[in-house]
Amino acid sequence: MAVPKRKQSRSNTRSRRSQWKAEVPTLVKTVENGRVTYSLPHRAKVVTDSQGTELYLEYKGRKVADA
Template identity: 50%
Template sequence: MAVPKRKMSRSNTRARRSQWKATAADLVACPQCKAQKLPHQACPTCGAYNGRQYVEALRTEHEG
């Protein structure tokens, strides 16, 4: 097993860890209202999922 000979400085450690970034979630268009939503989730605008009405809408179209 490889063991480092010298301690890595904080700046080098942080520079190396700066590449660990989260990726943005992909959004898809809702087939009913065409609003952007997460895939495999009920639409927060109209509450539809897989052709059915599951939940009451959390926000309206005209809300900012």
């Protein structure tokens, strides 16, 4: 395991941590049966019935897993 040779100052620690930034996810807009839905690209989406019950996960039009 890597162990530092000497203590790192507060300013160095905080400036290093300040470089991490959250990114806004890119959403894809799709229209299905008159409803506009937003989803993340390259991710499986949940298919629901008319009452909102989750049925299964779908990716590229194929069923990939049970919900």
